[in-house]
Amino acid sequence: MDIVVLAGGLSSERDVSFKSGTQVAAALRNRGHRALVLDVFMGFSDAECDITDIFENSEENSVKVENIPTEAPDIKAIIASRADKSASFFGPNVIRICQKADIVFMALHGGDGESGKVQAAFDLFGIRYTGNDYISSAVAMDKQMTKDFLDRAGVPTPVGVSLKKENRRGFKFDKYPCIVKPNCGGSSIGVTIVESADQLGAALDAAFEWENEVVVEQFIKGREFSDGVIEGKALPVIEIAPKQGFYDYKNKYAAGSAVETCPAELTVTQTETMQKYAEKAFKALGLTTYARMDFMMDEEGDIYCLEANTLPGMTPTSLLPQEAAVIGLDFEDLCEDLIEVSLKKYGIKHG
Missing domain, CATH: 3.40.50.20 (Rossmann fold)
Structure with a gap:
């Protein structure tokens, strides 16, 4: 081809x-x-x-x-x-x-x-x-809209609100610590963990540098996970543990900055619950080909879905390929598989 x-x-x-x-x-x-x-x-x-x-x-x-x-x-x-x-x-x-x-x-x-x-x-x-098609891509790209869809589908997600730049004057958030992030951004760019109200202004400034709408939401302290879904079926769960700080841009892409464990060390029930939430989120957002869902588990063991990535990273060491490898799908196989499932949109059978 x-x-x-x-x-x-x-x-x-x-x-x-x-x-x-x-x-x-x-x-x-x-x-x-x-x-x-x-x-x-x-x-x-x-x-x-x-x-x-x-x-x-x-x-x-x-x-x-x-x-x-x-x-x-x-x-x-x-x-x-x-x-x-x-x-x-x-x-x-x-x-x-x-x-x-x-x-x-x-x-x-x-x-x-x-x-x-x-x-x-x-x-x-x-x-x-x-x-995925343009409609489901647009929905999943919007973090606040994604949260609304997840709420309706019964998938737990952190409490939060969206805020436009022109409406920031006098804005207050009553739950700390919280996290501020661009509404449609990725790779944790422009994201700040805010410990108290006096830090909120600087965090909003950092997020608004990237776009005119941000999300301010409850910060979930705990363990971070991700789970890919291909054609509605969840892959093994992966855990991401940054060696320092949180999973920001540097920790995502600098070699050795994070420890990634797949399959994640979870109980059977925890794994099945997270995979169930990933599949429900996939369906709720109207996704049909592939995507990756990001999760946090707090110190009490409660699971929260943060967002969906409709075009997840695709290097051999990216999260989705690592998950696929656990079920015997190497990187070349995965690339071929993603083409195959995508061609189904057009009624074309490949391979």
Whole structure:
């Protein structure tokens, strides 16, 4: 198959996306596919060009990224660096190249990549892609909306409220410690644990740097877990234990910063409960292909679902691939499997 592995973009997780895309493309090439890593924002070439044979030299034509920086990207500088200065999210030749592909493997994270906007555009252009449709992606990307859907489905989630920038004057939260985070962000960028009311203002400032709506919610002290779901079926649960602090951007992507245990060391009942919540959340959000649910378990053993990730990290050491490996699905198998379940949206049977 000719496959575009779409990465980059303009979210705070731009660099993480490139890492996922590079690893996915390598795995797909090992399976005999022609996989091209393409930056959705920068595009390919600065002007319209001949893309007839672009997949014949897919590796040479791909974006090359080595490591994930320890700091979030400077999005304003990236926007300013694009040669065509267009306001379009899609860079030069991106749509044309994606239309030539058999399928686009969505390695985008956060921002427009997971919000459903790219998915909706691809639907209009007749482009096939991995992952969920635009509606369920949009719902899951919105943390407060996700919490509302989880509440209705009977999946426990921390008590919280959303707050828009224009309404922050006089805002108070009566439950401390709490956590402040961008409503549609990822990779824990702009996230602050707030111990008391006098710290709230600075935390809001940090979150509002990334977007105009934030979530302020009850902070759950305890153990952190994640559970992937493929076609409605939960994978083994993984536990994430940062060596210092909480699971922030650095601890997610700096080697050796966290201990990840899969299967997580839980009782049978705890494991089954978390998997049940993951599957219920998946269904409640209207997801159909794959996703990953994040959880906290407090010191009393109560479980809370924090959010859903509709395009989870995809390096061999990312959480979803680690969970899949436990059931005998290696990274290359997983990449193939995600393509297969995604093609079902289009009535296509692969493999």
